[in-house]
Amino acid sequence: MTAQSVKWFWYASPQTFYPVAGVIARWCGAAATVLCAAGLYIGFFVAPTDAQQGEAYRIIFIHVPAAWMSMFIYVVMAFWAAIGLAFNTRLSHMMASALAPTGALLTFIALWTGSFWGRPTWGTWWAWDARLTSELILLFLYLGFMALQAAIDDRRRAERAGALLAIVGVVNVPIIYYSVQWWNTLHQGASVSLTRAPSMAATMLTGMLIMALAFWMYSIAVTLVRVRCLILENQ
Amino acid sequence: MLEAVDLACERGGRSLFRRLSFALRGGELLRVAGPNGSGKTSLLRILCGLLSPTAGAVRWEGTEIRRLREEYSKQLVYIGHAAAVKDDLTAAENVRIACMLAGRRVSPRQIQQALDAFELADLPVKRLSQGQRRRAALARLLLSQSLPLWLLDEPYAALDAAAGRLVEELIDGHVARGGAVVFTTHQDTRVRASRVIDLDA
Amino acid sequence: MLEAARCIVVRDLLVAWRRRSDVATALLFFVIVTSLFPLGIGAEPDLLRSIAPGVIWVAALLSCMLSLGRLFAADHADGTLEQLLLSAAPLGVIAAAKAFAHWLVAGLPLVLIAPLIALQYDLPAPLYPVLALSLLLGTPVLSLIGAIGAALTLGLRGGGVLLSLLVLPLFVPVLIMGAGSVDMAAAGLAPDGQLLLLGALLIVAAAFAPWAIAAALRISAE
Numbered sequence: 001m002t003a004q005s006v007k008w009f010w011y012a013s014p015q016t017f018y019p020v021a022g023v024i025a026r027w028c029g030a031a032a033t034v035l036c037a038a039g040l041y042i043g044f045f046v047a048p049t050d051a052q053q054g055e056a057y058r059i060i061f062i063h064v065p066a067a068w069m070s071m072f073i074y075v076v077m078a079f080w081a082a083i084g085l086a087f088n089t090r091l092s093h094m095m096a097s098a099l100a101p102t103g104a105l106l107t108f109i110a111l112w113t114g115s116f117w118g119r120p121t122w123g124t125w126w127a128w129d130a131r132l133t134s135e136l137i138l139l140f141l142y143l144g145f146m147a148l149q150a151a152i153d154d155r156r157r158a159e160r161a162g163a164l165l166a167i168v169g170v171v172n173v174p175i176i177y178y179s180v181q182w183w184n185t186l187h188q189g190a191s192v193s194l195t196r197a198p199s200m201a202a203t204m205l206t207g208m209l210i211m212a213l214a215f216w217m218y219s220i221a222v223t224l225v226r227v228r229c230l231i232l233e234n235q
Numbered sequence: 236m237l238e239a240v241d242l243a244c245e246r247g248g249r250s251l252f253r254r255l256s257f258a259l260r261g262g263e264l265l266r267v268a269g270p271n272g273s274g275k276t277s278l279l280r281i282l283c284g285l286l287s288p289t290a291g292a293v294r295w296e297g298t299e300i301r302r303l304r305e306e307y308s309k310q311l312v313y314i315g316h317a318a319a320v321k322d323d324l325t326a327a328e329n330v331r332i333a334c335m336l337a338g339r340r341v342s343p344r345q346i347q348q349a350l351d352a353f354e355l356a357d358l359p360v361k362r363l364s365q366g367q368r369r370r371a372a373l374a375r376l377l378l379s380q381s382l383p384l385w386l387l388d389e390p391y392a393a394l395d396a397a398a399g400r401l402v403e404e405l406i407d408g409h410v411a412r413g414g415a416v417v418f419t420t421h422q423d424t425r426v427r428a429s430r431v432i433d434l435d436a
Numbered sequence: 437m438l439e440a441a442r443c444i445v446v447r448d449l450l451v452a453w454r455r456r457s458d459v460a461t462a463l464l465f466f467v468i469v470t471s472l473f474p475l476g477i478g479a480e481p482d483l484l485r486s487i488a489p490g491v492i493w494v495a496a497l498l499s500c501m502l503s504l505g506r507l508f509a510a511d512h513a514d515g516t517l518e519q520l521l522l523s524a525a526p527l528g529v530i531a532a533a534k535a536f537a538h539w540l541v542a543g544l545p546l547v548l549i550a551p552l553i554a555l556q557y558d559l560p561a562p563l564y565p566v567l568a569l570s571l572l573l574g575t576p577v578l579s580l581i582g583a584i585g586a587a588l589t590l591g592l593r594g595g596g597v598l599l600s601l602l603v604l605p606l607f608v609p610v611l612i613m614g615a616g617s618v619d620m621a622a623a624g625l626a627p628d629g630q631l632l633l634l635g636a637l638l639i640v641a642a643a644f645a646p647w648a649i650a651a652a653l654r655i656s657a658e
Contacts, residue, residue, distance in 0.1 A: 140605040147601055151594045154247070160655045161588045165602060168584055168648055172606050175637070179609035186616055285521060286658050309524045317515025321447070323454040328447075335443040338524030359454075 012089045014231040021224040021231075029221035035214035039065075042207035056120040060204075063113035065212035066106045067135055071173070073103035073219060074138065077145075078170035081163035090234070091227075093159035096166060097149060098226035102219050104142035110135050130184035134177050141169045155234070236260050236415055237282070237384060241291035244277050251277055252434055255291070261383065261413040264406065264427070266420065269434030275419040276316065278434070279388050282417060283313045295384075309338055311384040316392075318372040322361040326350055326371040329360060333375050341378050349377040353398065369393045376405050385409060387418040440525035441533040448537035451510075458506070463545050466499040470553045481558050488557035489567065489618035495553075496546045496571060497578065497607050503542040504582040504603070505596045507534060508653070512590050521657055531649035532642070535583045536576075543575030566621040566631075573634040574614040580645035581606050587652035610637060 043061030050057045077099040084092035111132060118127045126132070145162055152158035237259040244251045251274030259265055267275045280286040282293055284300045284307060293300045300307045320329040327346050334341045350357065353370040360371060373390065385406070391399050406416050452459050473491045474484060511517040520530050550571055551564050559567070585603035592598060617630035 137605045137608055140601065144602040144605065147594065147598055148588065151589070151592045151598055154658075157655060157658060161652070164584075164648065164652055164655060165588060168606070171644075172609070175609045176605070179612040179633075183612045183616060186619065283522060285518060305524055305526055308522045311522070313518070313522055315515060315518060317518070319515035319519050321451055321510075321514060321516060323451045324447070328450070332443055332447050333519065336440055336519060336523035336525070338440070 012087075012091050014091050014094070014234070017091055018228055018231050021228050025221045025224040025228070028217045028224070032214050032217035032221055035210055035217060039207055039211035039214050042203060042210060047203045047207055048201055054120075056117065059113050059117045061207050061211050063110055063117055064208050065215050066110040066113065067131060068212050069215040069219060070103055070107040070110055070135065070138060072216075073099055073106065074141070074166075074173060075170060077103060078166045081166040085160060085163045085167075090159070091231075093163060094227050094230045094234075095223070096163060097159065098223045098230060099219075100142055100146050100149075101226070102222050104139060104146065106215065106219070107135055107139040107142060111139065128184070130181045133184070134180045137176055137180070138173070141173070145169070236296060237417075238294040238297075239282070239291070240294065242278070242281060242288045242293070243290035244274055244281060244286075245289045246274070246277060250289075253290075255432070257430070257432060259415050259417065259430075261415055262410055263415055263429040264410045265415070265417045266428035266431045267417065267434065268419070268431055273434040275434060276388055278432075279313070279315070279386050279417065279419060283311065283386055284308070285313075310382060311386060312337070312375060312379040312382050313386045313388075314372055314375070314390065315388045318360075318368045320360045320368060320371050323359060325357050325359050326355050326363070326374065327357045329371060330374050330378070334378055337379070337382075339378070339381075345378060349374040352377055352401065366393050366395060366398070370398055373398075373402060376402070380409060380412070380414075383414050385414060385416040385418075387416065389420055390418055391420055437525050437529055440523060441529050444520075444530055444533040445537045445540070448534065449540065452537075452541045459503075459541055459545075462499055462503040462542055463549065465502060466495050466546055466549065467553065469495040469498060470556070474557075484557045485559060486622075488554060488559045489563075489615045489622070491557070492550055492553055492567065493571075493574075493611055493615040496550070496575065497604070497611060499546060500542055500575060500578045500582060501600055501603060501607075502596070503538070504579075504586045505599060507538050507583055507586045508590055509586075517590075517653070517657065521653060527650035527653065528646040531583065531587075531653065532580075532646040535579045535645070535649065538583065539576045539579040543571075543579055546575060547571045560622070563618055563621050566627050567618050569631060570614040570617045570627075570634060573631065573638050574610045577610050577634070577637050577641045578607060580641040580649075581610075584645060584648045584652055587649050587656055590653075590656040610634070613637070 039061065043058055047058070047061075049055060077096045080092045080096040080099065083089065084096060114129075114132045114135070115125050118129075118132075119125055145165055148165055149158045149162040152161060239255060239257050242255040243253045255278070257265070267278055269275050277286060281288045284293070284304075287301075295303060295307050295310065319333075320326070321332075324332070327343075327350060330346050330349060331341060331343075350371075353374050355363075355367060355370055355374065360368060363371065369392065373394075376385070379385070387406075390402050390406075394402065406418070410416055470491055473487065477483065477487070508517060511520065521527060523530060547568055550567055554564055554567055582599075582603050585599050585606075588602065589595070589599045613630045613634045617627035617634065620630060621627040
């Protein structure tokens with residue numbers, strides 16, 4: 001075994017990871033606060049008013065980054081699930097379990113803000129738009145994962161069953177996404193879609209990217225705090 | 236033949252046994268003893284490959300059973316607590332299916348012989364009594380004599396004296412032919428075990 | 437290997453035959469659900485004609501899901517599942533055989549009954565073959581994916597409801613393609629694209645689901 005691989009498995013021990021997680025969580029939490037403030041400032045004060053949608057479009061600075069992160073977190077969750085199944089490390093499973101609530105929350109935020117976006121723009125609180133519908137299904141996938149783990153009493157079976165579900169889910173997510181896209185074009189035709197966002201001024205894109213980064217730092221911080229709780233619970 | 240190396244088992248947060256090792260050769264009979272809840276069934280399931288041990292490994296002819304999968308399953312018969320018979324099928328159908336799943340073709344005559352030995356009528360299992368159901372499950376043993384390893388969990392449970400004697404004979408015969416048998420039991424049995432593992436210790 | 441698969445299919449069919457009423461109840465559910473929609477929405481022929489493919493497909497989904505609970509539960513309860521795990525054939529083959537038997541009992545009858553429901557909804561006759569073909573390609577996928585969920589939720593308290601939460605989101609692509617193909621045909625366009633995609637989903641599910649089902653069974657049986 002090379003020194004490299006020994007080092008990875010050393011961090012895989014919950015005991016050694018616990019303090020490391022604490023340090024990273026603090027730094028990421030700070031970074032998240034700073035980035036969030038910067039992103040919201042750009043979003044609400046610096047970015048220009050949109051010609052078509054007026055001020056209402058500004059919710060995009062929360063909606064789109066939340067949607068991006070919700071999908072990203074699902075992939076990361078499936079990654080840790082796969083590592084957990086392959087190498088039988090408890091910490092990987094804990095990471096996957098810890099990521100799920102944050103992913104679900106961000107999905108919910110994306111849906112909530114998407115609904116707020118739709119209201120002034122279209123007059124309805126909910127539009128069966130391709131992105132919103134995919135996000136809704138993604139929320140069900142997250143909730144299903146959490147429900148399955150909650151329903152199983154035996155820790156080991158709960159972790160492994162959830163892991164398998166996450167992997168099956170991640171394989172299905174692209175399929176679901178593309179079929180919903182197709183479904184949307186079939187049934188909505190030429191109407192303006194929420195996903196066809198106003199043409200991006202550079203500042204708008206910067207604002208969204210900064211918010212995305214802020215959400216990412218937040219997710220890391222919160223997930224690591226949750227992992228620390230799981231480590232303590234399982235001692 | 237069968238080797239257990241440093242087995243440990245934890246269920247429901249409790250450690251059932253630790254650092255359990257033994258080696259079993261052909262012609263040996265291993266009895267696992269211990270009170271209820273001491274891990275007898277768990278040990279048997281670990282030996283089958285149904286349960287993963289918390290630590291340690293089980294080896295068959297030197298190779299870990301995890302790697303062997305079906306190759307190992309082909310060599311054994313496992314009869315657990317549950318009768319493992321389908322209520323809606325007859326005893327004969329159940330025995331035939333059990334043999335087919337194990338990869339062995341058996342003729343109707345052989346099945347009938349097995350059922351006769353255990354005094355079972357060819358009725359749907361749901362009409363049989365508890366003891367008869369148990370006998371239907373054990374009827375497989377008569378057709379599994381070529382399989383080297385028998386893992387039996389409480390084989391004498393719910394059996395009357397005659398059936399109990401028949402099972403003892405089968406086990407004795409199998410061991411005499413060079414097979415290995417691991418079984419758990421509460422009851423006193425006349426079968427002399429080559430070795431006893433007491434999980435209470 | 438094929439021997440064992442054939443043995444399992446025959447066994448499951450035999451058990452289903454001897455418990456005919458259970459099977460019939462699930463099919464009856466399909467018919468009842470499709471009857472509820474006109475009662476809830478109103479019976480205008482144009483409206484019914486346009487919602488027919490969707491309603492039939494959703495009812496098929498729900499009916500399939502109800503019967504999935506039974507797939508492994510009985511085997512788990514009487515101990516035969518353990519024996520399946522210890523059989524001489526690869527567990528993936530056994531899982532595929534069980535899913536196939538489930539489809540024969542719970543999916544194929546839907547394909548045969550659907551034209552009658554389509555009749556009730558006054559679906560134009562040229563659409564019947566498309567509907568039947570879409571169900572023929574889609575219901576096996578439902579059995580295969582649903583079997584993964586059934587294996588994961590084996591013996592759990594939440595039971596059927598938890599299974600639905602896990603499995604319905606995964607059914608969405610099949611639903612969209614299946615109902616979509618009939619909608620395309622109704623609009624006068626060729627449904628080939630959707631039917632081919634359904635076929636592709638079937639092939640992918642048939643190739644990968646058995647191994648996922650086997651892994652799930654091993655996880656649940658520990």
